[in-house]
Each structure stands twice: as structure tokens, then as C-alpha cells.
Amino acid sequence: MKVLVFVEADEGRIKKSSFEATSYAAEIAQDTVAIVFGILDLIELNKLGTAGAKEVLRVTDSNFEPSNIMAVSTAISQAFIKENFELLVMAKSSLADPVAARVSIKIDASLVSNVTDLPDMANGFTVNRSIYTGKAFAKTKLTNEKKILTLRKNTVLILENGSDPKVEVFQPNAKRSDLAVKILSKEKTSGHVLLPEADIVVSGGRGLKGPENWGIIEDLAAALSAATGCSKPVSDLDWRPHHEHVGQTGVKVSPALYIAVGISGAIQHLAGVNSSKFIVVINKDPEAPFFKAADYGIVGDAFEVLPKLTKAIYEAQE
Numbered sequence: 001m002k003v004l005v006f007v008e009a010d011e012g013r014i015k016k017s018s019f020e021a022t023s024y025a026a027e028i029a030q031d032t033v034a035i036v037f038g039i040l041d042l043i044e045l046n047k048l049g050t051a052g053a054k055e056v057l058r059v060t061d062s063n064f065e066p067s068n069i070m071a072v073s074t075a076i077s078q079a080f081i082k083e084n085f086e087l088l089v090m091a092k093s094s095l096a097d098p099v100a101a102r103v104s105i106k107i108d109a110s111l112v113s114n115v116t117d118l119p120d121m122a123n124g125f126t127v128n129r130s131i132y133t134g135k136a137f138a139k140t141k142l143t144n145e146k147k148i149l150t151l152r153k154n155t156v157l158i159l160e161n162g163s164d165p166k167v168e169v170f171q172p173n174a175k176r177s178d179l180a181v182k183i184l185s186k187e188k189t190s191g192h193v194l195l196p197e198a199d200i201v202v203s204g205g206r207g208l209k210g211p212e213n214w215g216i217i218e219d220l221a222a223a224l225s226a227a228t229g230c231s232k233p234v235s236d237l238d239w240r241p242h243h244e245h246v247g248q249t250g251v252k253v254s255p256a257l258y259i260a261v262g263i264s265g266a267i268q269h270l271a272g273v274n275s276s277k278f279i280v281v282i283n284k285d286p287e288a289p290f291f292k293a294a295d296y297g298i299v300g301d302a303f304e305v306l307p308k309l310t311k312a313i314y315e316a317q318e
């Protein structure tokens, strides 16, 4: 089987989730090819080889701006058809989701999103996908010859034993409609780690009592190179910006580690964090519902626990 992987990068660095997608593809097929958009240096591209890619197709034509959904979809579709790929793999993201949908129409492929493990290819091609915000799995068969999978983050171990890939430029043909949108500028929400991409999230709730107390959340986040999040009432009260609001009506995260501080664990909040790999809850109420969803829990006052935890983390790093 020949597998193409759509790789996303941010500020010249390939996203961890794209390395996961590359390693996932390499577990399925020897013939794993990554497609990347924009200018990335060779050191970064070689990391894709380490993660399992045998070849890298670079799209450097500035018309194919890396976050232009239409242009990227066209380029991937053309590469897929030209090089006779059978499977397209990508990490689930706000860009990958619309791209996957468009490519599936263009190449007539079966598409399954939020996939959690390797396909069962013994009898056809069947995968498990996470549904109901991580509370259940759907076993799904892909019946078309061409297939597309988007992967849930943090479900794949990144390989580290591959060698430098062959790197080639791929020149797609843009249609007028592909260039109908132009990205004028990009503004990051802050200089900190971005919440949807973060590997570790430290999130605070109403138990923090007010915005003036957020220093202890930020200190812990800084010690762990984590992003900060919050519950809905906290952003409703303007204690924190709305883009930090996690849950059913906010950002859905799936970090390796989610630390919830002074958050009760209402079902609407859990809907946004269910697919985290590990959940740690810090709450002074031993009956707080969040403890039922936690892998580890600390019953205690956040104002006492957090400074000690932050100090211990720095000491452990020395």
C-alpha cells in the first residue's frame, strides 16, 4: 500500500501531531510519503524521515499558501492521483478537517475522522473512531479503493528510527477557485503555547475565586511548558479570554496531560477534555464530580497545592 501524509507546520516547525500521522502511516506501509506546504528547512524535513517517511513532497509555490483550504485540498488531490496513492493520513485539526472533506470529494475516497488506532486489514479495511466526545468508539469499514483517515491526537507513538527521506518539489496546478481566498495576515492569540495544539494544559475554574489569582495557574503552566485553559463561567466573567474556554461550547482539547484546578467537572466541561491521555484534578471538595474522570487526584486547596507543585516540578528539572 502507498500512503500519503498531509503534514502541517507552524512557524517553521512541523507539528507533533503530523509526526504522529507520519509514524501511523509508516506502521501501515513501507511506502510512506509526506506532503508539506511552505518553506521548511532540511533539518525539519529530515525529522519526517526519522518518524517514518521515505519521501517528502514539498509544495513551495506561494499560491499554495499552507492554510488556504481550497489550494491545499487541490494540491493534495493532485499528488494523490498522480502518484497512485491508496491512503491519505492526516492529524485531525481545524485545517485538516475541511481539507479531508474536500479531498474525499475530489478523489472519490472513503473518509473516516477521529481515528484512534491502526486499521484492521485482515478482512477489508476497518478502523476505530472516537465518537460522542470520546465516550464511545465506532468500528468503521472503509469500502472505497481510495481512503482518507484523520487521526485523533496523542494516540500514536512517534517513531525515531527512520533515515533521511528523499525530498522533491511537487508543483500542483491551481484552478482559479483555489486562489479565490488570500490570507492577508495571521495573528497569534498570545506568545504562549496554543491551547488546541498543547501537549499539556493547565486549566482553572471558579475555584480560583478571581482573575487576580491566575498567577498560580500561569506559574504551573510555565513550569510544564503548558497552555492555560479555563471553565466557561471563568471566561463568561471575563476573568480569562474566551479562546481559553474549554468544553462542549468551547475548545476541545486532547493533550497528553490535562490538569484541572478548581473545576467541578460538569458534563459540559468534560465533553471538551474526555480524550486527554491523563487527567489530574485538584479540588478541595473530595466529592467533586471531576474526580470520577481523573487518572490522578489531589484533594486540597489550590492556593496551597499549586505553589508546592510548581516548586517540585522546577526542582525535578534541575
Ligand SMILES: Cc1cc2nc3c(=O)[nH]c(=O)nc-3n(C[C@H](O)[C@H](O)[C@H](O)COP(=O)(O)OP(=O)(O)OC[C@H]3O[C@@H](n4cnc5c(N)ncnc54)[C@H](O)[C@@H]3O)c2cc1C
Pocket: 204, 205, 206, 207, 208, 230, 231, 232, 233, 234, 245, 246, 247, 248, 249, 250, 261, 262, 263, 264, 265, 266, 267, 268, 269, 272, 282, 283, 284, 285, 288, 300, 301, 302, 303
Ligand atoms: C448549554 C451549556 C453549555 C456549557 N458549556 C460549558 C463548557 O463548554 N465548558 C464549561 O466549563 N462549562 C460549560 N457549561 C457550564 C457548566 O455546566 C458548569 O457550570 C461549569 O463548567 C462550572 O464551572 P467551574 O467548575 O469552574 O465552577 P463551579 O461549578 O463553581 O466549581 C468550582 C469548583 O472549584 C472547587 N474549589 C473551590 N475553591 C477551591 C480551592 N480553593 N481549591 C480547589 N478547589 C476549589 C469547588 O469545590 C468546585 O468543585 C455549560 C453549561 C450549559 C448549560
